[in-house]
Amino acid sequence: MAKEEKKKNSKAQEETVEATETETKAEEATEEKEPTAEEKLTEELKKEKEKYMRLAAEYDNYRKRTQQEKLGIYDDATAKAVEQLLPMADALQMALQNAKDAPQEFLKGLELIQNQFKTSMDKLKVEAFGEIGDEFDPNIHNAIAKIESDEVGENQISMIYQKGFKIGDKIIRHAMVQVANCD
Template sequence: MAENKMEEFSTEEAVKEAVENAEEMKEEAATAENSEEAAEAKDSEKESKKVFKKKEKKKDKRDEQIEQLNDRVMRQMAEFENFRRRTEVEKSQMFATGAKSIVEKILPVVDNFERGLATVEEGADPFADGMLMIYKQLLTTLDEAGVKPIEAVGQEFNPDFHNAVMHVEDEEVGENIVVEEFQKGYMYNDTVVRHSMVKVAN
C-alpha cells in the first residue's frame, strides 16, 4: 500500500512538473515570438522612417525651389508695379510742365488783346468787335483747358497768388486788401502759372 501511494505521489509530481515545464516552454516561446515580432516591427519602422526621410528630403528641395521661384516672381511683380506707378507720375508731371509752359507763352497774347480792346468801345468798329470775339473764344478755350484767372481786386492779399508791387494807405478799405490789379494772374489746375501784380492797401 505504501509503495502504491509512493508511486501515485511521484506520478502526480511528474505530471505537475511536466505541466509546469510545458507552460514555461510556452511562455518562453511566446516571449521569443513577441521579441521577434517587436524586432521585425522595429526594423520595418526604421525602414519606413528612412524612406520617409528620403521623401522629406526630396520634398524639401522642391519646396525650396518653389519658394525661391515664388519669391523671385513676387519681387519682379513688385518692381514692375513700382515702375508703372513711377512712369505714370512722371508722365503726368511732364504733361503738366509742358501745358504750363505753353500757357505761360499764351498769356502775353491775352494781355495784348486786353490792352488793345481797352482803347476801343464795343460796337464802334466791326474790326474791334471781331477781335473781341476772338479774345472771348481764347478765354473760353483756356478755361476749358483748366486755365483760370486769379481773383485779386477786393480780395485779401495772399502771397501765394498775389505779387504786391505798390502799397497805399486808404481808410475806406480794410487792412491788407488788394485795391488795384496791374497784371492779371492765372492758374493752371491747382498751380499758379503767373501771380497777379497788385496794389495793396493798409
C-alpha cells in the same frame, strides 16, 4: 562530407548576402520615399525663392507700366492744353495780317482772341483770380507794391498787375498786386 558542409555554408552565406542586399535596397527605397528634414527645408526654401523672384519681377513690370502710363497722361494733358491754344494763335495771326489795313478790325480781333482765351481756360477748368477790392492773401497773391489810401480799405488790393490762375486749389500763377494800407 566536408564538401557538403562547404556547400551548405556557402549557400547559407549566399542567402545571408542576398537577405542583407534586400534589406539594404528596402532601406534605400524607404530613405528615397521620406526626405530628411533638411531636404524638406531646402525644397521649401527653393519654392519660396522662386515665389519671391516672380513677385519681384511682377513688381518691376508694374512699376515700368505705371511710369509709361504717367508719361502718356502727361502727353495727353499737354496735347489737350495746346489744342485749346491753337485757335488763339490762328486768330492772332489773322489780326496781325489785318492790323495795317483796318485798325478797328484789329481791335475787334484782339477782343475775339481774349474771349477765345477765356473760353479755353473755362474748358480746362482754369480760374482767374485777383480783383481790386479783394483782401490780400499771401497764399495766392504776390504784393509787389504798397500804398496808403483813404479810398481803399486796410490790407486790400488796390491794383492788379497780373491776374492769378488756378485749377481747383492748385495755384498755377500767383496774382501780382498792389496792396493798400498794409503794415
